[in-house]
Amino acid sequence: MAKRDIQIKTSDGLVKAGLFRSAAQAKAAIILYMDAFGLRPALDQMAERLAGDNYAVLVPDIFYRNAPYGPFEAKTAFSDEKRKAVIMGLLSGTTQDMTIRDSGAFLDALDAEGVAGPVGTVGYCMGGARALNAAAAYPGRILAAASFHGGNLASDAADSPHLKAASIKARVYVGTAGVDRSFPPEQSARLAEALRTAEVDHVIENYAGMAHGWCVPDHSAFDATGAERHWKRLATLFAETLG
Template sequence: MKHEIEIRTADGIAKAAVIKPENGAATTRGVIVYMDAFGPRQALYDMGQRIADAGHVVLVPDLFYRSGGYGPFDARTAFGEESSRTRLKSMIQATTQEFTARDSAAFIDALAGEGATGPIATVGYCMGGGRALTAAARYPDRVKAAASFHGGNLASDAGDSPHRLADSIKAKVYVGVAGVDNSFPPEQSARLAEALRAGGVDHAIENYVGMAHGWAVPDHGVYDKAGSERHFKRLLTLLEEAL
């Protein structure tokens, strides 16, 4: 069951979808789904409903709210069209890790307002993957599980790269890596693994051989049903174990 809310942050109003179990069961466990680059849309809501039906209150916030009205974008064509590609890149650049980390305090409060007052998880896809890990580091008392699927730049040279925060993460972490992904090459995977080990983080990094960046989300052109089902199995197991 989905309904829309507005969340007041330090910088304005972020729209968000709240998704609860279809059977109406009450739960205090919460999950924030950090979107990919194409914005909140039906594909993410459907994924959120599946997570909710496993016993969670799910929040899907619009991370691009500072950029004003937009799309959502078509995941199959947006980067292939010059106008939408330019707009997307500017919105991604304007939505820094720090902005999302700061917003996440309001997201956590919004979940509590919807009944999710217990442990929560952060889950991210594409650009959301790094944000899920960063939120886990920023709010270790609340975030008990964090997952990234085909997340990009998780261990880059940037000053705000999530791997730099590993020693602040107390959550159980799962990272699902696309088999071929220029935004997260093998050297970054190795760097992330070393940072998580050094930080004492309970974690797993799994390579989805043959999967392309975006494989888990149904409206992507590279969507792979078997790979997506595998991702759901890993994610729901993580949530059950950690929350």
Template sequence: MNAVTRTLVDITTPDGTADAYLAHPDDGQPHPGVLLYQDAFGLRPHLKAMADRLAAAGHAVLVPNVFYRHGRAPVVALPEFIDMAARPDIVEKVVPLMESLTPGTTERDAGAYLAWLADSPLVADGPVGVTGYCMGARLALHTAGAHPDRIAAAAGFHGGGLASDAPDSPHLLAGRITAELYFAHADEDPSMPEEQIRRLEDALTKAGVEHRCEVYRGAHHGYTQSDTAAYDAAAAERHWTELLALFARAL
């Protein structure tokens, strides 16, 4: 494993300036780029630790504050341990932030993040990988569809609403995707019911996208997030195995 350098950076977007966290191997060499999309709780120590683990495995990892239009991270003050059942006020604060992200703003922002990675001497030339958690899985799918020339691999974990009835559901971008995809759903996740899992699988298969979709039995929405009550250590480690293997193959 590599020693890791950590930096806070600002990224100019069409709508302003996004603050972001960058982690990369401490060897002065360029490494494959990875864009890591947050869950609803935003850029915080746990997500930085996830980026560090990816960086230690040999990647230059950028974690943008996708809520930057509402302020620099942390946009919402959070406890060290997040239990939504005990703190319903947190949900009330983050839902409007989530709803403010449209497919259009997501795709514009993604273009800025990817351009920043392409310009960084810390990032190797060529396409990059993207991984997203909860709402971030939706952002990952939108990014892979909107920027197929830049994304070689994309993964989403315990994502919700990936194949809804909405006219802008991200699964409708399947025909534009050229990346290899991996999605791991939680079977105890009402935001991604079985009918949407089937719809996503069918769309990717019909479009000829190289992909694998799995359901982690017994896992709940948010199973990778160790600072939340939804955390499942076994499912989280399974996610790491699959994610690192995907990036090793594709990047």
């Protein structure tokens, strides 16, 4: 498994990103949208696992406009009020529209790396909504989009992904934590209605007993059994849509 650190030029600066791929020619590409704790070994580990199925996996720094920052320890970051304030500032200062624009540059970077075929997206925590919004913004290229413990997927905000359901041509998978204040049952119902009305091929699955962050190995809520279930769902989604 090979990782290359690359830089991607956008209208707002340079994005640091990791590009992971096996020695074989990648059959398709995946963009992994990070959680709120930034690029770190845990995300590298996840990208390597995806790349092991012969995908080229791009993991960009969504917070690049505010770099350098951190690093943050996922298990303890919110236990310190100063660190929590910094992370919340990064979140509020990096809008969905910013990441949607950036995603066009991410796709161009994949083209430049010789991976010009279909693309899947997957996001965790704050990355979940970004993975879905990217699919809505680039429907001709993104054929699969997944969110795991993503927050505010059907909120009252103008940039909520459910409002763009009609633009999504990808197959969508949403894995939700059993109890998650950032994505309560009423939002799940609203998202399901929007996707079904738009005739989007989708699954919304509730992981009962899991807490927000259960998929990410360095997160305090990590659950090995639940994480393996997520990997199986993700492998199936990408195998059936990306070829």
